Amino acid sequence: MRAYMQGGGFVVEVDPDEIEAFSSRWPCSNLTVTSGKEFLFSAENGDILDAATVSRGRRFSTEADDGSALAALADDACRFGAQALSLTDVLAIRFPDLAQAAPRP
Structure with a gap:
């Protein structure tokens, strides 16, 4: 995975091999592992x-992959x-178990 800031948000890119590894932990996953x-x-x-x-530099809807595995x-x-971008507010709100370990700016 790669993470970077973009405007008021942050982007995380997930490669197909990472999706394939993730899907192996979700037996009923409907995620497309080639994209x-x-x-x-x-x-x-x-x-x-x-x-x-x-896929191939083009963006498509995730509609075909929608479901619990995508979530x-x-x-x-x-x-x-x-974690990668040290976003302490996001960690505190969404992942309080990690907020304790997050470095303070």
Whole structure:
């Protein structure tokens, strides 16, 4: 996964191999493992603002992948991004178990 700031939010990109590894833990996953995913979250509270399937540099709807596996992947992506970017507010709101360990700016 890769995370970076964009405007008032943060983006987390998930590669197909990471999705395949994630899907192996979700036996009923309907996620497309041949394409990546891109999530945009609010930097204030971690709310998901946008999600897309990414293939060959083009963005597509995640409609075909919608369901509990996509929601869990988005949650993992939010957690990763908040930790990687040291977003203490997001960690405190969405992942209080990690907020204790987060470095203070």
